[in-house]
Amino acid sequence: MTPETRLLLLGGTTEALALAEALAGDRRLKVISSLAGRTVAHRLPPGEVRVGGFGGASGLAAYLNERRIGLVVDATHPFAAAISRNAALACREAGVPRLQLLRPAWEPEPGDRWHEVPDMAAAAAALPALGRTAFLAVGRQELAAFAGLPGLRLIARMVEAPDDLAGFEIILARGPFTLEDELALFEREGVEVVVSKNSGGEATYAKIAAARRRALPVVMIARPSAEPGDHADGVPPALAWIAARLVGLPAA
Ligand code: NAP
Numbered sequence: 380m381t382p383e384t385r386l387l388l389l390g391g392t393t394e395a396l397a398l399a400e401a402l403a404g405d406r407r408l409k410v411i412s413s414l415a416g417r418t419v420a421h422r423l424p425p426g427e428v429r430v431g432g433f434g435g436a437s438g439l440a441a442y443l444n445e446r447r448i449g450l451v452v453d454a455t456h457p458f459a460a461a462i463s464r465n466a467a468l469a470c471r472e473a474g475v476p477r478l479q480l481l482r483p484a485w486e487p488e489p490g491d492r493w494h495e496v497p498d499m500a501a502a503a504a505a506l507p508a509l510g511r512t513a514f515l516a517v518g519r520q521e522l523a524a525f526a527g528l529p530g531l532r533l534i535a536r537m538v539e540a541p542d543d544l545a546g547f548e549i550i551l552a553r554g555p556f557t558l559e560d561e562l563a564l565f566e567r568e569g570v571e572v573v574v575s576k577n578s579g580g581e582a583t584y585a586k587i588a589a590a591r592r593r594a595l596p597v598v599m600i601a602r603p604s605a606e607p608g609d610h611a612d613g614v615p616p617a618l619a620w621i622a623a624r625l626v627g628l629p630a631a
Contacts, residue, residue, distance in 0.1 A: 383409045384449040384625060387442075389466055390414055390424065393582055394480055395454035397614045399424035407625050411446070415462070418538065439469035448473075450624055452617060453606075454480040458576050460603040467606040476624055478609045480617045482579040484602060485587060492596045495577075499524035502574050502598045507531060509596045510571025514564070515547070516586055517574060517600075522547060525574075534568055555582055561589035574598045 383406065388395055390412050402410050403425040412423075416430040433439040443451070453466045463479060470477035487493045494509065496502045499517065503525045506513055512532040515525055519541055525533055526546055536550040550564070564570070573590045575583075577599050590597045611617040 383407055385409045385411060385447060386450045386452065386621065387446070387448045388412045388424070389451070389453045389455050389462060391459070392454055392456050392482075393580065394482060394614055394617075395452075396422060396424050398452065398454055398480070398617055399426060401614060401618055402426075402621070408621070411448075433465070433469075436465040436468035436472070439465050440472040443469060443473040443475050448475055450621060451475050451477040452480055452621070453477060454617070457481055457484070457578060457602045463606050467608060476609075478611055478617060478620045479606055480611045480613070481605055483612050484577045484579045485584065485599075488591065490591045490594070491587075492590075492594065493599045494596060495599045495601060497601050499600060502600050503528060505598050506572065506574065509598065512569050512571045513574060514568070514570045514572070514586070515574045516583070517576060519544070534570065556585050558585045558588050558592070561585045562592060565589055565593055565595065570595065572596050572598065574600070576600045577602055
């Protein structure tokens, strides 16, 4: 019997979960899903799951060697740039083939009033000219870029109450949110402008559709650039990439 190939799946996204589920019955593979561990996972992927950082690119390269990993799929979030960079460096060092699974970015549609900016700092600079009550659909760590903007009401939504976020109004809620949820929120709070990362995908799109419906401007933050190398824009092409590499690969 041929021993199985070990595939490290860097996750924390819907696509990573779907890929782990699609590969669960494949006897040629042992999938190890890796999560950063920042939030409590709603649903754990099937198979082995490890949680927490590797200790930078060198730590990840050591992990690849120790666990005799044969393939890496980086299915982390499009804005998780540090882990993607580390994965590219570590795979090069360890000689392990790597695929980056990146869902397509959102594109503006008729009626959208997007102001596209390159990063959080540019988003904060653009905000005062666009509205006084802003809904900031960004992560807790990213809020720092908006701290101290004078004369603005800054609303952010998160799952757990943060300890130290003076200057922001925090709404505690857990997604997913529907178009109706977002329309009701914008109406209730009198939101005049929305700030969002261009994450792509369906799960967090309702706020963008709601902004269009209410003709609100959206400050849309562009993605960091993808790592060079192989890319897939969804689960089916990622499965095809894996299948192609399993042919003739030295197993673990
Ligand atoms: P990041 O800035 O790229 O990564 C920071 C550090 O966290 C990495 O250097 C690594 O630590 C550790 N890390 C990140 N993802 C990991 C994973 N899948 N497995 C093990 N360690 C991981 O990442 P982030 O933006 O904070 O995102 C953290 C996680 O949340 C990712 O899994 C991502 O897919 C998910 N997520 C992010 C966003 C977002 O908007 N950024 C949205 C939804 C989900 P070491 O250097 O110690 O290895």
